[in-house]
Amino acid sequence: MSYCTNVHPAEDLPGVLAQLDRYAEPVRRLVGVDVLGLGLWLPAGLAGELAGDPALRARLRAELDARGLEVYTLNAFPYGGFHDDVVKHSVYRPQWTDPRRLEYTVDCATVLADLLPDTASYGSISTLPLAWRAPWDGADDTAATSAFAELTGVLAGMARRDGRPIRLAVEPEPGCVLDTVADAVSWLANRVDPRFVGLCLDTCHLAVSFADPAETVAAIHRAGLSVVKVQASAALQVEEPASEAAQAALADFTEPRYLHQVRERTGDGAVLGSDDLPQALAELPAQRAWRVHFHVPLHARPAAPLSATTDVLRGAVAALESTVEELPHIEVETYTWSVLPETAGNGGDTALIRGIAAELRWAAAQLLGQEGGVR
Structure with missing residues (x-):
């Protein structure tokens, strides 16, 4: 289990190393473990720099080791x-038709191969679901398929050399070409080598799509694919979005940095969508519950009339436990701490460190039954 460092801003190696001292090591100490997993986010420029310099990769590995930190997975969604x-x-650019996306992902694989702890059976890299939904056409499909094939060739060569694979985890997201897990399964099945390409199951995105977690996991495996990585996350939910109290509460979550897609399921099972929270009330009927793509802390239930979809997260992990011999990598990914109404501008580093540690403890207990901490 890891926490994703995309919650921290850094665009270069000094910035990443500063994160380790300022946040990651204090989180490890607060959680109370000797070794803590990080789901590392490396922006493209830094990934390229590290990929081109074995000495820099060795330095980063040594800095992680010295702080009791280890990396099994990278988040290569944001470029x-x-x-x-x-x-x-x-955040959806460059898309998978752009050679820069392939280059970035190969760079990340090169870096991860040198960061993996000796105990790792594989490494994982999560990536975007091809692109935002438009514009996208058949030529784009062909180009993306070719890029995945080229990446697979690189990953296969690395696996032969290193004896363990780096695996790509495609992360469906509302509004994208691969909007739902069902979309991703349909696109990936019989198109990719499942030894090297599978799914990243972001449980916030899964909840927003109103998909059943157990049925979703079963469908992935029926298609001959696997869940390479779980991003343990929860969406915002509101039962009566048209009410005055709900509108006031949702207004506090309307912020300018990130996209917060909204979905409403109608009585006949159709799922209606709006691309961002500010437009949702004008675009959706608001007659039934909404789910909002806003990652909320796992351990802290939002104040009524809002709630969180942690049951979807629990259901997905439970379904995986009953389906596979070994759980995939689990990465706690609440990147929104800086824009949460409760924390924006308040609490500083101490509040963030305590919040991440509390999420990790919650996830260890609720998902893995580890009451004593994170392993």
Whole structure:
């Protein structure tokens, strides 16, 4: 189990190393473990720099080891600038038709191969679900398929050399070409080598799509694919979105940096969507419950009339436990601490460190039955 460092802003190696001292090692101490997993986020420029310099990779590995930190997984969804004042749709660029996306992912694989602890059976890299949904056409499909094939060739060669694979985990997200897990399964099945490409199951995204977690896990495995990585996350939920209290509560979560897609399931089972929270009330009927793509802390239930979809997270992990011999990598990914209404501008580093540690303890207890801490 890891926590994802995309919650911290850093665009270069000094910034990443500063994160380790400022946040990651204090989180490890507070959780009370000798070794803590990090789901490392490396922006493209830094990934390229590290990939091109074995000495820099060795330095990063040594810095991690010295602090009791280890890396099994990388988050290669955001290419860079993930803490810009406005991120929104830019997080989906470059898309998988752009050679820069392939280059970035190969760089991440090169870095991860040298960071993996000796105990790791594989490494994982999560990536975006091809692109935002438009524009996208058949030519784009062909280009992305070719890019995945080229990446697979690289990963297969690395596996032969190193004796253990680096695996790509495609992360469906509302509004993208692969909007749902069902979309991703349909696109990936019979198109990729499942030894090297599978799914990243982000349970916030899964909840927003109103998919059943057990049925979703079963469908992935029926298609001959696997869940390579779970991003343990929870969406915001509101039962009566048209009420005055709900609108006031949701207004506190309306912020300019990230995109917060909203979905509403109708009485006949159809799922209606709006691309961002500010537009949702004008675009959706607001007659039934909403789920909002806003990652909320796992351990802290939002104040009524809002709630969180942690039951979907529990259900997904339980379904995996009953399906596979060994759970995939689990990465706690609440990147929204800086824009949460309760924490924006308040609490500073201490509140963030305590919050991440509390999430990890919650996840260890609720998902893995480890009451004593994170292992």
